[in-house]
Structure formats: C-alpha cells, structure tokens
Amino acid sequence: MKKNLIKSLALVMAGIMSAGMLAGCGGKGDDVLTMATNATFPPYEFYENEKIVGIDAEIAEAIAGKIGMTLEIVDTEFGSIVAGVQTGKYDMGMAGMTVTDERKQSVDFTTSYATGIQSIVVKEGSPIQSLDDLAGKKIGVQQDTTGHIYAADEFGDEMVLPFNKGTDAIAALVSDKVDCVIIDNQPAKSFVEANEGLVILETNYATEDYAIAISKENTELLEKVNAALEELIADGTVETIINKYISAE
Ligand code: ARG
Numbered sequence: 001m002k003k004n005l006i007k008s009l010a011l012v013m014a015g016i017m018s019a020g021m022l023a024g025c026g027g028k029g030d031d032v033l034t035m036a037t038n039a040t041f042p043p044y045e046f047y048e049n050e051k052i053v054g055i056d057a058e059i060a061e062a063i064a065g066k067i068g069m070t071l072e073i074v075d076t077e078f079g080s081i082v083a084g085v086q087t088g089k090y091d092m093g094m095a096g097m098t099v100t101d102e103r104k105q106s107v108d109f110t111t112s113y114a115t116g117i118q119s120i121v122v123k124e125g126s127p128i129q130s131l132d133d134l135a136g137k138k139i140g141v142q143q144d145t146t147g148h149i150y151a152a153d154e155f156g157d158e159m160v161l162p163f164n165k166g167t168d169a170i171a172a173l174v175s176d177k178v179d180c181v182i183i184d185n186q187p188a189k190s191f192v193e194a195n196e197g198l199v200i201l202e203t204n205y206a207t208e209d210y211a212i213a214i215s216k217e218n219t220e221l222l223e224k225v226n227a228a229l230e231e232l233i234a235d236g237t238v239e240t241i242i243n244k245y246i247s248a249e
Pocket of ligand 1: 037038039040041045078095096097098099116142144145146147184208
C-alpha cells in the first residue's frame with residue numbers, strides 16, 4: 001500500500017516536472033513560423049514531388065533559421081492569403097506577392113526581395129502582338145492577382161476569365177478558351193517552357209515589387225523578419241537563391 005502510494009506520487013511528480021519543462025521552453029508550438037503561399041507559381045513556389053520548393057520557400061527557410069523558428073508552409077488559394085495574414089491565421093504570406101496600395105490597407109509588407117513584371121502569354125502565331133491588340137479579347141488570369149486586377153480595370157470584367165491556378169489559365173489558353181494570359185514574367189517563362197506552342201509578348205506590362213505580408217498587429221515579427229531579410233539580401237544569400245532558380249538572361 002505504502003509502496004504504491006510512493007509510486008503514484010513519483011508518477012505525479014514526474015508529470016508535473018515534464019509539464020513544467022515544456023512550459024519553460026515555451027513548447028514547440030511557439031517557435032513555428034507559418035507561411036501561407038499558393039504553390040502554383042514556379043519558380044517562386046511549386047511542388048517538387050510532395051514538397052513545396054522555390055525561391056520563396058528557400059528565402060523563408062533562411063529567414064526562419066535566422067530568427068530561430070521552424071518554418072511551416074501552408075498551401076492555400078492566392079486570394080485568401082492577405083485576409084489569413086490579417087486575421088492572424090498565418091504569421092506571414094509569401095507568394096511572389098506584389099506590394100499594392102490596396103493590400104497595404106490590410107497588411108504590412110517587408111522590404112522587397114524581388115521584382116516581377118506582368119507579361120502577356122499567347123499562342124504562337126496569335127493575332128495579339130501587343131497590348132493594343134487586347135481589346136475585345138478573352139483574357140485568362142489567376143484569380144485575385146495583380147494581373148487579374150489590371151485586366152479587369154483596363155478591359156472590363158466581362159473580358160476576363162479568372163482561374164484558381166496560373167496553370168489552369170495556361171491550360172485554358174492551350175485549349176483556346178482564352179486568347180491570352182496575363183501573369184508574372186517568371187511563371188510565364190516556366191509555363192511557356194512546359195507547354196509547346198506558347199510565346200511571351202515582348203511588351204512589358206507593369207513592373208512590381210514582391211514582398212512578404214505580415215499582420216499590422218505583429219510589428220515585432222515584422223521587425224525580426226525585416227532584419228533577417230535585409231541581412232540575407234546584404235550578404236548575397238537572396239541573390240544566390242534567386243540565381244539558383246532563374247538563369248541569367
Ligand atoms: N504578383 C502577383 C500578385 O501579387 C501574382 C502572385 C501570384 N502568386 C502565387 N503564388 N500564385 O498578385
């Protein structure tokens with residue numbers, strides 16, 4: 001009887017001690033940095049086997065390492081990233097995301113780490129040869145991207161067909177459901193390489209800055225991520241990562 005009591009006391013003590021130790025370390029959960037992305041956007045984020053890889057994934061990994069956190073990437077619809085960051089569902093959004101005044105009303109952005117250019121992809125031999133030829137044409141875009149916003153503003157909502165993924169917009173071009181696709185230049189290049197008979201028009205539509213979105217409420221994280229990112233830019237890490245995925249022209 002006495003022996004049993006001592007035994008159970010010891011068990012209780014051990015339980016209390018390990019709970020205390022966990023609490024003392026803050027638990028693993030506190031150290032996770034969740035990044036929302038939309039992994040249909042090579043070379044910034046895409047799947048290689050079952051894993052999300054790309055420029056954003058690697059830069060985020062380097063940032064997490066610098067600030068002592070474990071990166072966890074969540075793949076979601078592009079259009080839900082800003083709201084998810086704003087409400088604290090994700091710590092940050094990194095998705096080749098363009099800094100826009102409208103998004104800035106909902107979230108803060110870090111220092112920019114890359115630039116993108118909106119490009120127009122058409123089929124080889126298309127009558128569309130420049131921006132001027134777009135009037136009256138069906139334009140494929142990825143839903144809620146800047147390409148979507150520009151196309152709708154300039155050519156009217158009824159001319160624009162939004163798709164969940166950039167790859168779906170390209171598939172629609174291949175099967176003649178749209179006449180062109182407006183999308184960022186690097187994914188455009190990847191998609192043109194992966195699909196025969198597509199070309200990118202020479203006209204550059206708009207140049208944009210990519211940055212990481214962080215909640216306006218989480219200024220502490222913004223400062224940490226910015227400090228880490230700025231170091232990674234200064235020491236050439238960001239450039240090395242970008243060059244790994246984008247061959248110099
Ligand atoms: N740069 C464009 C934007 O911010 C497109 C980004 C799409 N990114 C993605 N991971 N699907 O709207």
